[in-house]
Amino acid sequence: MCNSSAPPVLLWFKRDLRVADHPALAAAGPYVLPVYIIEPEYWALPDTSARQWMFTAEALQSLRSELARLGQPLIIRKGEAVHELSRLCMTNGITRMISHEETGNAWTFARDKRVASWAAANGVSWEELPQCGVVRRLPTRDAWQRLRNSFMRQPLQDSPAALAPLTQEISTLERLPDARALSMASDLCAHRQDGSHRAAALALETFLSSRGARYRVAMSSPVSAERACSRLSPYLALGVLSVRQVEQARRAARLHHHGDAGWHAALNSFAKRLAWRDHFIQKLEDEPSLEYRCLHPAHEKLRPRESDAARLRAWELGETGIPFVDACMRYLQATGWLNFRMRAMLMSFASYHLWLDWRSTGPILARMFTDYEPGIHWSQVQMQSGTTGINTIRIYNPVKQGHDQDSTGTFIRRWVPELNTVPIAHLHTPWTWNDGAARLQARYPAPIVDLAQASAYARETLWSLRKQAGFQTVARAVAHKHASRAHTSDRSSAQATRAARRKRTDPDQLAFDL
DNA sequence: AGTGCAGTTGACTTT
């Protein structure tokens, strides 16, 4: 198996830190040099954070031991990608590199272009294979769903039985740097998820066997979502699990729970979310400027580009004076995760009530998410800010959301302990608590905006922008390029009526337009 | 028993 005359294939691990269902590893063959590069410049970006790095480091430790078990440990380097790759290729006579297509932020996109041009100029071939439903150079959105589904149905890639140990000695970082060594701001995140493969497998197993039973009804409230949601997002973001592994495990679970209506609803709902995941990442793949420009350009000057520093800070710290908003923000800060609906509410509150530009709030949320996935993140940030031009304006009322999702107030009391003396009748709106509001204000701020006034201003401004000449023409072009085709295909009127009725009653159908 | 009425519910529209 060991062939010392031919050079190995360099397998560049990026956001695919696993050995199972790993198309690039399978394609590389047994004589492989597995490499991960810690890029300090990436970890200095405004949308990356120490919690993401610590999670990544745990995933890397797992990957390193799995590869070692297969016979060839992971080589870990720290530095600039072109520099490290060219050194590894030059000193080992490597002419073939392989990795997965990555739909990342603007920085990783630019880095990949540098790597590609270096490779082309130096006689190194670099293959990039898909590892999820995202299609590179997709000509039109029309056939996407079919392509994605057929990818998910393909059998999982076998992980190799063994790798051929390299004959040459190649230096590797033994100890992974901590966040401080990467010059990252300290980031406690006391309840962060664990990045190891063992933790990922456990989350998948417990979700599909028990935790997910009430997924469909429990996902909306931050109280129940913590347990009932899959919690697979950070593992999918880093590729500790492949989305195909998860999708196929879901299918198997559907058979296992056959006949159970709750499980049936849960697993169907989960399948939709896995598909939406690829759908949004596809958008960033097709339109990288999604990260820094409004999808509909008429919104560019809607909000001041320089954000109000006091408002931004109050929002980031969970000190806005709106209990449910602050509880959600502090929970996110402490756990690195928040359920979808509450993420939408936080973003909506920042963009509409606080009138902050998404380019100042987006990176703050990105850093707090252990599961930061650029394609999902920037699509959602723009949707919840109303800047896509093609989605209906959804301005969440954080008091109503609080009543709906935390009616007993346990979530608020846990995460905003300053409020623990406030009776439940006033917990969601402590400014209405006549007896104690004055005393309370020494510990907890009055609302930094008038909710009704702020949302009315946002609503009127956004809707009047939409009525301006030319707005809808541009909006249609955006929809043609990006919108899901799920509800727009030609249908008989009976089917259309059925679909409309379903739309009203099934939250999945309305969950994430665009 | 039937009527009037306030209040609720649900479908639908507007912003």
Place this chain on the structure above:
DNA sequence: TAAAGTCAACTGCAC
């Protein structure tokens, strides 16, 4: 998986 408003149908109750 928005919220607020409109409208019509319905409900429960007093008389």
